[in-house]
Amino acid sequence: MNQEKSTGSKAYLFSIVLVAVLGGLLFGYDTAVISGAEKGLQAFFMEAKDFQYSDIWHGFTSASALIGCIIGSFLSGYLALHLGRKRSLIIAGLLFFISALGSMDPEFLFFNFGDPKFSLLMMFNVYRIIGGIGVGLASAICPMYIGEVAPYKIRGMLVSWNQFAIIFGQLVVYFVNFFILGDHIQPLVEEMGKGIAAINPAAQWTVTTGWRYMFGSEAVPAGLFALLICFVPETPRYLVSVGKDEEAMSVLSKINGSSKAAIILPEIKESMVVKTEKLMTYGWMCIFVGIMLSVFQQAVGINAVLYYAPRTFGDMGMQDPMMITVLMGFINIMFTLVAIFTVEKLGRKPLLIWGSIGMAIGAMGVAATFGHEGLEVITCVSLMIYAACFMFSWGPICWVLIAEIFPNTIRSGAVAIAVAAQWISNFIVSSSFVPMFNMHLTEGDDFGHWFTYGLYGILCLLAALFVWKLVPETKGKTLEDMTAMWRERKTY
Secondary structure (H helix, E strand, C coil), X not given: CHHHHHHCCHHHXXXXXXXXXXXXXXXXXXXXXXXXXXXXXXXXXXXXXXXXXXXXXXXHHHHCHHHXXXXXXXXXXXHHXXXXXXXXXXXXXXXXXXXXXXXXXXXXXXXXXXXXXXXXXXXXXXXXXXXXXXXXXXXXXXXXXXXXXXXXXXXXXHHHHHHHHHHHHHHHHHHHHHHHHCCCCCCCHHHCXXXXXXXXXXXXXXXXXXXXXXXXXXXXXXXXXXXXXXXXXXXXHHHHHCCCHHHHHHHHHHHHCHHHHHHHHHHHHHHCCCCCXXXXXXXXXXXXXXXXXXXXXXXXXXXXXXXXXXXXXXXXXXXXXXXXXXXXXXXXXXHHHXXXXXXXXXXXXXXXXXXXXXHHXXXXXXXXXXXXXXXXXXXXXXXXXXXXXXXXXXXXXXXXXXXXXXXXXXXXXXXXXXXXXXXXXXXXXXXXXXXXXXXXXXXCCCHHHHHHHHHHHHHHHHHHHHHHHHCCCCCCCCCCHHHHHHHHHCCC
């Protein structure tokens, strides 16, 4: 007990971080569940008689949750500041739960079950947007929460576990979708729009029922998260900001030990002396760097690839797209672990730069080989290289930097803006992927395929240049050090 008082409890720290990263798992689960459900959903709504469910509508429906993500990320700053990090995460958990059940049964109360129509499509998208608000809140506040409770020497590693949880959530939902599909198959694109009777009998269950189970499965982890988050403490830095110094001292002591907590608390209080600092107090470059980190994380195209992975592997000619998607999920997990165990040794910038270069090579490989007979394996490997390089770099490291790079007094507002920029970029990239990928200059050519991945490759190189020139290294610095760092770098 005396040892724990002097050094803090690692078990206590890891237990509350474990609960917080469940929000990251739900983030990954909610955004990736569409990958297995989108074909069945598309075929279902193509049965509608009162409107035509076009590629544009399908792109919007597949990406509609991202509208909620934008809303949630904007709200995150206000809620984190006025309700606290903990209560904001409870709200996120409840939104996940409501969205899962509503997306599974959008007809509930207002519509006839199984009767596709335009108004039902709008209701489905409302439920997906509700879930997206939960994702937006969790995506901003989970890294913020972990960053504010973690000791600075292991902060990067612990925040990186949030990205691991995101990728693990995607892998879990790939498995869930795979097992829900079972012996059934996805409908073929050429069968869609000809009526349910024209669809392969083995795919009809996917169209009427399968996609519902896929969305509804999220209710289990969502309910667990909403319950468990009630038992974690509020962050010490938020408690200090609202004048609850004794509670902050208690949490700091449990995590760091009483002697270390006695040193940390005055440092936090000193950095919080001026509570009314404006967003631009530390110069526009501070906010610009946070925004561009978010923009580049999405502009490189990773989420379009993940959301449409089974469809893309199918277009490559792979025999079992869902199984290959699961394999890619495993690879993504392994390379996320690379970041977790190297971020405190190598630093943030080297991982981002090398990851960008690796992604550019992978994306260019896809652009050069997609659609060429006999090169399917090279295309597949290139895509996996692209995804793997993202997983040890921009995936986790962007969230680490967003959680730690801003001074205490503007963190909640600055994080909200940065994360909102990320979800706006995500929406643009994800909703434009299918139309851009399917572009043709002449009938039957592969212009859209190589153009899309070639563009992503160029953006990867620009991302590396941005990090090299403008992003500061934060390894080994406390959150309170960020105030002095940005005062020195302040640009008017």
